[in-house]
Amino acid sequence: MNSIITHSPALLIAIPLFAAFITPLLSRIHRRARDGFVLIVLAATELLALLLAQDIYANGIRKYVFGATLPSLTHPGTMSIPVRIIFEIDGLSIFMVLISLTIAFVATVYSSSFFKKEDGLDRYYTLLLLVTVGMVGMELTGDLFNFFVFLEITSIASCALIAFWVDRGESLEAAFKYIVISSIGALFVLMAIGFLYGQYDALNIAALANSIQFTFIDKVALVLLLAALTMKAGIAPMHMWLPDAYGEAPPSVTIAVVAATQASLYGVLRVCFTLYGKGLRLNMAAVGWTLVGLGLLTIFIGVTMALVQRSLTRTIAFAAVGEIGYMVIGAGTALAAGAQNFATVALKGGVFHIFNDVLDIGLLFLVAGAIIYATKERDLNNLGGLAKRMKYTTVFFLIGLLAVAGMPPLNGFASKILIYESTYQLNPIISIIAILSSILLLAIFVKIFYSLFLGPELPHLRDVKEVPKGMLVAMAILATLIIIFGLFPGYVLQTIVDPAVAALSNPTNYINAILGGA
Amino acid sequence: MDETSKIIKTVSSVMFPFVTIYGLYVILHGHLTPGGGFQGGAIVASGCALLVVAFGSDAIAKRVKESQLSLLESIGALGFISLAFVGIATTFFYNSLAGTKFLFGRIPPYGSNPGYLSSGGLLPLMNLAVGTKVIAGLFAIVLILAIATRKKGGRSK
Secondary structure (H helix, E strand, C coil): CHHHHHHHHHHHHHHHHHHHHHHHHHCCCCHHHHHHHHHHHHHHHHHHHHHHHHHHHHHCCEEEECCCCCCCCCCCCCCCCCCCCEEEECHHHHHHHHHHHHHHHHHHHHHHHHCCCCCCHHHHHHHHHHHHHHHHHHHHECEHHHHHHHHHHHHHHHHHHHCCCCCCHHHHHHHHHHHHHHHHHHHHHHHHHHHHHHHHCCCEHHHHHHHCCCCHHHHHHHHHHHHHHHHHHCCCCCCCHHHHHHHHCCHHHHHHHHHHHHHHHHHHHHHHHHHCHHHCCCCCHHHHHHHHHHHHHHHHHHHHHHHHCCEHHHHHHHHHHHHHHHHHHHHHHHHHHCCCCHHHHHHHHHHHHHHHHHHHHHHHHHHHHHHHHHHCCCEHHHCCCCCCCCHHHHHHHHHHHHHHCCCCCCHHHHHHHHHHHHHHHHCHHHHHHHHHHHHHHHHHHHHHHHHHHCCCCCHHHCCCCCCCHHHHHHHHHHHHHHHHHHHCHHHHHHHHHHHHHHHHHCHHHHHHHHHCCC | CCCCCHHHHHHHHHHHHHHHHHHHHHHHCCCCCCCCHHHHHHHHHHHHHHHHHHHCHHHHHHHCCHHHHHHHHHHHHHHHHHHHHHHHHCCCCCCCCCCCCCCCCECCCCCCCCCCCCECCHHHHHHHHHHHHHHHHHHHHHHHHHHHHHHCCCCCC
16 A cells, blocks of 8 residues: 555556557457546546545655656765656645546546547547646656656647547647647747756756746746746637637547646646745746736636627637636736735635636536537527426536536635635735626626526427436536535635645745755 | 659668668667667658658558557557556666666676667667557558548549
C-alpha cells in the first residue's frame, strides 16, 4: 500500500498512457471489451489519485524523481540543482488532478453509449486517454520543460478529438483554429522557458522560483507565459477558438477539452503564484489588475455573445467563456490585493470555481449532446416541448442552468459568493459587473430552458426518446457532484480547496520541498 | 500521373536497403552518437516513402495493410512504457540494466573513448521501441496521405 502511494505520481501518468496503446489492440477483440477496459483503467487511476490526495492532505507535498535510485532523491551526487524530471504534487496539483480524472471518467461513461456506429472509435479512446495523460502530467510536473511537453500532448490529442466528426466542415474549422492557437501558444511557452533557462540554468520550477530576480527578461518571460496560457485557457481577447472548439466537438470530447482548458488555467496560477511567487507580496499587483481586467472583459464578451446565439452548443460555449472570467477575476484579485486578508478569500473562490465550472458547464454540454443525440437538431428554433419525452434530461438541464447562473443552493453559488465578496473589497464595480453578468446568464438559460423543454410538442419531434443509460449515468454523476458541492460547500472548501489555496499562497513550501530548505 | 519510369523504380529498390540500414544504425547507436529512436525511425520511414513514390500507393497498399502498421505502432509504444515499468521497483524509468553483466550492461571506462555499443542499459532498448513506433507511425501517415490524395482525383493531370 505504502509503495503504491510512493509510486502513484508516476502511475497516474503511466497507467492511462499504457492503456491508451492497449485500447487499439483490445478493440480488435470486441468493442465492449475496449469500453469496459477504458472505464476500469480510469476508475483505477481516479482511485489512485484519491489515495494520493489523502496522503498529501495528511503529510504535505510529495515528490517523485524519475529514474533516480530513490523516488525522493532530488539532488543526485554532488549536484547543486535538481537535474532529473521531478513530479512535485502539492494541494493545488492534486486538486486539479482530481478534476481532470473525474471529467475523463465521466466523458468515457458518456461516450460508451453516445457513439454507436462511428468508426475510428479505438483511436478516439486512445486520444481521450492521451488528453487525460497530458492534463494530469501538466498538473503533476515540477519541471517547466516537462510542462511544455504535456501541454503539447494535450493540444495535439484534443485537436484530433475536436475534429472527430470529420464529415462536418465546422468541426474541421474548429480543430484547425485550435491547433493554430495551440501551436502559437506552445511556441510562446517554449520561448519563455528558453529565456528562463538561459538566465538561471535550471528548468525545475522550484529551483527557478528560488533564484528568480525579476529582471527585464524575466518579465518578458512572464508576459509570454501568461499570454500563451491565458490564450489556451480561452480568456478574452484570445477566446475566439473556444466557442468553435466547444461547440463543434462531440460533447464527450467537449468536457475533456473543458478540463484541458482548466489545466492551462492551472498553468496561469502556477506561474503567477509559484514560479514568480517571490513577488507575491511585492510587485505582482500590476499582473493582478491585468488579470482582473481580462477577466471582466471575458465575462462581458462571453455573456453578451451567449445572448445572441441560435445554436444550443454555441450558447453554452459562450457561457463557458464567461465562466472562465470568474476564475481569472478571483486569481487576479488575489494578486492585486497582495497581503490584504481578502486575497485568500478571492483565491479560494477562484480555485473552487474551477471545479464548479467544469461540473456545471460539463453537465450543460452533456445535456446538449443528449438533445442532439435524440433529435439530431442543433438549432434552438427547431427544438421545443422536449420535457415530456426526455424527463431525466430536463431535470439535469435545470440543475445545470441553476448551477451555472450561481443560484443557491447549488455549487456555482458557493464559489461565486466568495468571488463577489472579495472583489467588492478590491473595487465594488468588479463585483457589480460579475453579479449582473451572472443574472444575465440566468436569463439566457431560462429562456433556452423554456424554448427547449416547455411549450407545445413540435410535430417533427414526436418520436423522440430518452437517451440511453450510459449518457444518463454520466449526467447523473455530474449532477450529484453539483448538488453535493452546493449543499456542503464548507466541507468541500475545507477538504480540497483550502490545501490548494494554501499551496498557492506559500510558494516557499513548494521551493523547500525540492531544494531542502536551503 | 502514370507509372514512374524504370530508372526511378530500380534506383529506389537499390537505395531502399541502404536507407533502412542507415536508419537502423542511427536507432541502435542512439545512446552513443547524435540521433536515436525518432531520428532513425524517420530515416527508415523516408525510405518507405521512397517506395510509395516509386511504385505507387496501390502497389504498396497491397503488401502492407494500415491495420498492421497501427498494430506495430501500438507495440512500439507499449514496449517503451513497459521498459519504463521495468525499473518500477526502484523508480519509474529507473535504468535497471545499466551496470549489470547482462545485455547492454557494460560500463564504459572514464576518459575519452568511442563508447561501446553494449552499454547504456535500457536506453538502446527504448530507442528501438521508439524507432518501431516512429517507423510504423510515419509510414502509415505517408501511405494514408498517398492513398487519400489518389482517390480525390490525383490522376486527372
